[in-house]
Amino acid sequence: MNVGVIVFPGSNCDHDCRHVFQTVLGQSVQMIWHKETSLKGVDAVVLPGGFSYGDYLRTGAIARFSPVMGAVKAFAKDGGAVIGICNGFQILLEAGLLPGAMLRNKSLHFICKDVHVKVENAATAFTEACESGQVLKIPVAHADGNYYTDPVTLAAMQANAQIVLRYCTPEGKVTPEANPNGSLDNIAGIINPEGNVLGMMPHPERCAEDVLGNKDGKLIFLSLLKAMKVKV
Amino acid sequence: MKAKIHVTLKQGILDPQGKAIEHALDSLGFKNAANVRVGKYMEVDVQETDKAKADAQVKQMCEKLLANTIIEEYRYELV
Amino acid sequence: MKAKIHVTLKQGILDPQGKAIEHALDSLGFKNAANVRVGKYMEVDVQETDKAKADAQVKQMCEKLLANTIIEEYRYELV
Amino acid sequence: MSLVITKELIAQHNLTDDEFKKIVEILGREPNLTELGMFSVMWSEHCSYKSSRVHLKKLPTTGPRVIQGPGENAGVVDIGDGLCVVFKMESHNHPSFIEPYQGAATGVGGILRDVFTMGARPIALLDSLRFGGLDTAKNRHIVKGVVAGIAGYGNCMGVPTVGGEVVFNDIYSLNPLVNAFCLGVAQKDKIFLGTAAGVGNPVIYFGSKTGRDGIHGATMASDSFDDQSEKKRPTVQVGDPFQEKLLLEACLELMAGDLLVGIQDMGAAGLTSSSCEMASRAGNGIDLDLTHVPRREPGMTPYELMLSESQERMLMVAKAGKEEECIRICKKWDLDVAVVGKVTGDGILRVFDQGKIVAEIPAKSLADDGPRYERPYSPPGYQDMLTNLNYDALPDVKDANAALLALLESPTIASKRWVYEQYDHMVRTNTMVRPGSDAAVVRIKGTNKAVAMTVDCNSRYCLLNPYEGARLAVAEAARNLACSGAEPIGLTDCLNFGNPERPDIMWQFVMAIEGMKDACEHFKIPIVSGNVSFYNETNGLSIYPTPMLGMVGLIESVDKTMTQWFREDGDDIILLGATREDLGGSEYLKVQHSREQGSPPYLNLETEQTVQSCVLQLIHSGLIQSAHDCSDGGLAVALAECCMSGPGQMRGAVVRLTPGRQRIDSILFGESQSRIIVSAKPAQRQAVLDQAQQMDVPVTVVGAVGGASLVIYVGDERSTTKTVDLPVATIADRWGLSLERRLSQE
Ligand SMILES: Nc1ncnc2c1ncn2[C@@H]1O[C@H](COP(=O)(O)OP(=O)(O)O)[C@@H](O)[C@H]1O
């Protein structure tokens, strides 16, 4: 598979995403500068974490106007697989590729720690290597992960099984205590109705290798390979 | 012309920053401070002498970039 | 009474946010937007009917908490 | 500039009459105002090391792995595989007191630039912090601001902050310390130096525009605080980490091409220091034309442009003909860039503005010919009072449970989770051992290796005996690395002291240098970079001597990495090293008896090294499951940490300590050195004991992992009194949430 990792000014998990696809999973990776207007024929697109444009104004607010975003939108519209992680998720929200918006964490602090998320929908291109209800331990690292959307949209997302990942306890209980940032309905990751655009706050690329002590995140990437019928 | 723009969270959206400040004011002894809301204030020089044109432009800036209308509302004045 | 408080960076202090927004506005085609400065806007209800007292309190709030007077300045109105 | 240089003006620039005379001698005339400003910053304590240089020379700086020692932006040490690590530590104390968030943030920005300016990609940050107690709102404000500032900058840069140190003591209330350490990785043959070689080569400015910020920052850092300091506030610099991230990527791209001769960041003293230092290192001069310098504000004078400390700026000397390519790359990253001068052969830093010469000074006299002082030093009269402590007047511990809880809750010992959870400590996906173990461990991609890093200094020990304190700091840092499975390969330091013009402070400094020297020579650890911060003093009250150390170790194979926490119920708990009656200077004496007195713990470097070698052997031969050094709070605290600091499940332990004739409190809480708690599967017990005995390391099986409580019997096998008996959940709660609870009061 040929994966495109978009590099915005201020992206800082771009190398980490490349490392996972290239070194851990043996796929080929293109780094795509935000000023490009074509995606060079890649099979899937990653919007990596970081602080695009310093997260000034609002997270993702400026990045969504980068020239490359036109191509990303077109790619998504054609059914191409797009995953936005952390800042990437925030950019997808600002770009309108996913519904809702991010508010400051309830604690107002940046939070970096392992959290647990429950796979609420294992029938997506990004989770099919997981069991339904499986609990994954994946770190978060953000200051604005407090997901918000209006009640109507939330109800629609619930009805369509668009809420893919929810913060939970290690045992899989979705409780307020397990919610690290105040996110609505403990939302950690959502997908579009068509099922080809995923946004998630936790960083699966940070836990995809034994040497880092945790491989839960690898399942997200393996799912994508499976969906694309790539053998690993 | 100078645009003075206020971007605030919509009514009904929880404002964690406002809450924190309210709490802090309270502990500092300002017991009669309540309903703190925090927003952004921006000043932009718009090099345009026609007021109507400038107005249209600032409105566009707000809609497109300066405010996220899912969670925020904006107002501005031109001086 | 409601205090409407503006906290802005002092003249000469670097405003990275303003710079980034200006740049973004430019790439969006708003070529005539310049000198973007970003500050905070806060509203606080002050449960106090005496205007002079309220004024003194809001000033104190700004000095003590709401503004970082080393790099920021503030102004407010009471309505 | 026809301004008359008055005595007041000279004094305002922190120059002495003699220093001014020397300037006149160098120039053969009176300086103009711009020149006076340039001399004043370059000859400030901060830039010239005028009080410390004669002593710093004593430190060992060479070794088989050392590629670049002190004298450049950062030190460079070989780690094999054609790679090297580049690291340094620096202080940003004064600015962080004035404006905690921006002060700390720009401190991180500065140390990052020092590392990437050498051609290395930064892969880890650590921060060593000293604050006053958390019972005042002002101190809490400083703590929150500093931590948020470090987070704000490091997180945005995408460089993980993987470790650090935070100590609380009221002596730091008016002089908090913010020391930041950064480590990067580079190819051994791709190191860039700050040199302006090659007459005719273009000098290029890039990064942010120049504003009026931080003018006189360097002189401020060389000045004590007093009630007048408020007035100096407009010098606050604001950091823009986003800009620095672009600067980093642009630098690495510039360096990947064959474009540059030399490069240096503009840190303290901005354009002045970067230009004269680069020229001086090459024995050249530079013609600098200020007309082209990108500026943020109109009307800036040459004085302001030369002295501004605006952040996120760099100066490079390109190969002739390559300027277009350099400019293209800078523009790609949206940076301001301009050719501002060229290298000359006459050794003069000549500054032009609008066609006129505004300054003309031999580069070498600015950069290297600053004054050197052999300041007088002698021990303070109160030194004996500090060390003489009558222990008989202090009752032994009655309620060890309460004493242990009080220690675990004391902010210096309590978990620093509240701090490091605000730092992105995992970005770049290298962090094998996160904050919370003895040292942070970061793997080196593309190899099977990892580096371990730690920052350490017990400044109370240094107060009581600066020579011993410095030796102890070196020993502790090395021990932390050993417990993580790493061999020390290099050291950087950040020497924080009071006013060097006071003989007692200078004595502390000189003694600390001697201590570092002796310990480093013994362990064969070279000091490859560092920084001195004097004048940490307010209204005559100076901080404890705080020679902060940042030590780097190498782990040859990632699977030989060790952590401090207990891993499995049923494992044996084994103590390496001997427990003496070492209560002097302990955290226990401070918390329980409000004393910061006595002699610091005894340290024998021989013994220390053997214990460290022993634990490394045990790790390499796969015999142990965990290793944790005993430091602040002694054995009881170390055991508690083994129980609860792990990322997974908490574990209890049952331990028996036999006292001999020692005080109970010294057994539980004394800070005897050269001790390490290891745990091992019972099947490995004999092998561990054999290994230790063979190396002559005192070794005792003291208990076993298991249960839900930490139980410590102090007495022989027959004694059934549980001196300590606390549920692990309780100690974890007190230790884990102490900082958060204290900081959440407004
Ligand atoms: N305490 C010290 N021990 C060893 N080297 C030191 C010490 N203090 C300063 N140095 C070295 O002196 C040089 C100048 O340091 P410094 O002025 O702090 O650098 P910068 O210009 O980057 O701020 C550096 O190479 C530094 O490593």
Ligand SMILES: [Mg+2]
């Ligand atoms: Mg430097």
